[in-house]
Amino acid sequence: MSAGAHPEFLAYVRGRAGALRRSAYLLCGDTHQADDLVQETLTKVYARWAGVARADNIDAYVHRILVRTFISERRRGWWKVRLFGEALPDQARLGPGVEDREVVRAALSRLTSSQQAVLVLRFLCDRSVADVAALLGCSEGTVKSQTSHALTAMRKILGSREPASALEGLR
Template identity: 50%
Template structure:
């Protein structure tokens, strides 16, 4: 199989996963598609090195998160605002109201904290793995996680204080 065929097969198989991770980062399906497009373009340029990686998904996840964070710092995000539309797919969660409220609250969390929460709780990465993806120390990951969870709780307010969030309160190292 040629390198281009390998790349095409990988991207085709992982596209839904990439879209979900991108959506959790930016909370907009159209913007998520743009992030994924940028990430897979960068992946194509680095494909020969990437395909030799021990964990290709981890390699691509790093690219996607870095594209998201770079966009947050750059001028595009401050100049362009996309309209909010309902998610293209229904929430695959038992408590749909909680899932929608969590997504809405996640938009209020600063981008780096949001990226930390998505990597830790959606992608199920350890503190060390998250630090490697974000290019920071494990202490920074822990503090960003704590601050991000506090921001989520503050945004959700007291109406959700009785709901157990095992996936949001997990902060110990794995």
């Protein structure tokens, strides 16, 4: 199938690629991995475009594929390979800007992929509990308990900093 076969798909990608890349970056914390995640997501969307185009909310459908692809990729383990850089800090360092974002990003990466997805969707993408439940294909109660467990884990990792406000610094 040539790209010309789905001009609606191309229009969608042109209009939404930036937002998808931002969501992917917020999930994984690395620009290259975010690009790979968006590429894999759009490949899946293209293969299913006839069905996707009929969806009531195409953005929600595509974001669900993005999040599920992220969670699936994390299970494979290649995300844990660290070619460069130092070990993750045990405690958050105080100070403004990029250092704080790196500490929060490192803490976030220590959570399970489901917990990461819930926190990113709830606090960074400003999604409601109902939206997150729909995107992840789980109950609202599961989203609430995953959020609670994830925030507790973040409190242990970050020490005295409040996780919800620390996450805001990633925006």
